[in-house]
Amino acid sequence: SKGTYPYYMLKEIDEQPAVMRRVVDAYLPADGSVAVNQSLLQALDQADKLYIVAAGTSYHAGLVGARIFEEMAGLPAEAYLASEFGYHMPLLAKHPLFLLLSQSGETADSREVLVNVKKQGYPVLTMTNTAGSTLSREADYTMLLHAGPEIAVASTKAYTAQIAVQAVLAKALGVFRKREVAKDFDLRHDLSIAAAGMQTLVDEKEQVKNLVAQYIPNQQHAFYIGRGEDYPLSLEAALKLKEVSYVHTEGFAAGELKHGTIALIEEDTPVMAFITDDVTAAHTRSNLQETEARGAHTMTIVSEHLAQPTDNIVLPDINPLLSALVGIIPAQLIAYYAALGKKLDVDKPRNLAKSVTVE
Numbered sequence: 001s002k003g004t005y006p007y008y009m010l011k012e013i014d015e016q017p018a019v020m021r022r023v024v025d026a027y028l029p030a031d032g033s034v035a036v037n038q039s040l041l042q043a044l045d046q047a048d049k050l051y052i053v054a055a056g057t058s059y060h061a062g063l064v065g066a067r068i069f070e071e072m073a074g075l076p077a078e079a080y081l082a083s084e085f086g087y088h089m090p091l092l093a094k095h096p097l098f099l100l101l102s103q104s105g106e107t108a109d110s111r112e113v114l115v116n117v118k119k120q121g122y123p124v125l126t127m128t129n130t131a132g133s134t135l136s137r138e139a140d141y142t143m144l145l146h147a148g149p150e151i152a153v154a155s156t157k158a159y160t161a162q163i164a165v166q167a168v169l170a171k172a173l174g175v176f177r178k179r180e181v182a183k184d185f186d187l188r189h190d191l192s193i194a195a196a197g198m199q200t201l202v203d204e205k206e207q208v209k210n211l212v213a214q215y216i217p218n219q220q221h222a223f224y225i226g227r228g229e230d231y232p233l234s235l236e237a238a239l240k241l242k243e244v245s246y247v248h249t250e251g252f253a254a255g256e257l258k259h260g261t262i263a264l265i266e267e268d269t270p271v272m273a274f275i276t277d278d279v280t281a282a283h284t285r286s287n288l289q290e291t292e293a294r295g296a297h298t299m300t301i302v303s304e305h306l307a308q309p310t311d312n313i314v315l316p317d318i319n320p321l322l323s324a325l326v327g328i329i330p331a332q333l334i335a336y337y338a339a340l341g342k343k344l345d346v347d348k349p350r351n352l353a354k355s356v357t358v359e
């Protein structure tokens with residue numbers, strides 16, 4: 001039940017620190033080991049490319065995960081949209097392994113890919129939030145997300161759980177491959193830092209509510225921008241805002257905006273920038289200024305170590321590979337308050353179903 005919460009979405013946003021701790025309890029014992037199936041690690045070790053296939057928010061989590069697999073495990077990884085992959089498969093690597101990410105484990109587009117690649121004899125791993133879901137039953141290997149039941153149509157805690165569980169697997173594979181960078185990756189610690197950071201952000205939700213009142217109510221369009229890790233984060237932030245508030249929102253690679261889309265910026269168009277990446281922070285700030293010069297109402301969501309006094313939302317510092325875990329919290333809250341302000345049914349946006357079981 002949603003208890004004292006007006007909507008499941010807000011309850012599920014608030015649950016994310018606890019979800020991080022559950023992932024730690026399930027996979028990362030105090031002795032520093034990682035509790036992941038050894039035959040899965042052997043199969044991954046033999047793979048030359050990881051194909052992460054998913055839809056919607058799960059696809060956005062896959063984009064974040066791909067980078068973690070490459071960095072920690074040295075395994076080339078790429079995320080694909082299930083609805084495209086099912087029918088237009090790229091030329092595959094010699095030894096592909098498929099990771100199907102799905103909160104529900106019932107998404108038809110993802111199942112189509114699973115059936116297809118299994119027919120071709122390739123190993124498949126699924127990560128789902130429901131033990132016994134179709135995708136978890138039909139795969140060779142499965143890992144549980146431990147987010148707990150997600151009721152709101154807009155996915156929140158499953159996204160952060162998917163990032164955390166992919167990081168678990170990347171760490172396990174990196175250690176299996178005796179990579180120094182993976183041995184040094186103290187994920188148990190990093191996820192507890194993430195949980196604490198998430199807690200700070202959900203405790204400060206009033207601040208986000210006030211920003212929403214200033215930025216969103218009369219807008220038909222909005223943008224999220226970011227570079228590096230902040231780009232897939234922008235895509236997810238935009239999906240959240242548009243699906244629950246019906247404000248048309250695009251997520252953009254900050255440097256790409258000026259190659260066309262900046263033409264859409266008008267007086268007071270909200271442009272919200274994620275700035276968590278040291279290398280590109282200054283570039284993103286100047287991209288944001290370019291939009292401001294064209295009238296945009298700009299908002300910054302910035303990691304503490306990069307923050308300046310005029311920034312709007314400060315994110316607690318965490319391992320940069322995991323920055324989406326804290327970065328998404330204010331964006332989820334922005335979406336929630338934007339929908340609430342319009343008196344919409346936050347948990348059941350129009351035209352949407354919780355699990356999409358048609359192709």
Ligand code: M6R
Binds near residue numbers: 055110239355
């Ligand atoms: O259950 P799945 O993770 O496979 O669902 C995938 C998408 O349908 C889902 O993430 C959808 O985009 C949500 N409405 C996003 O909030």
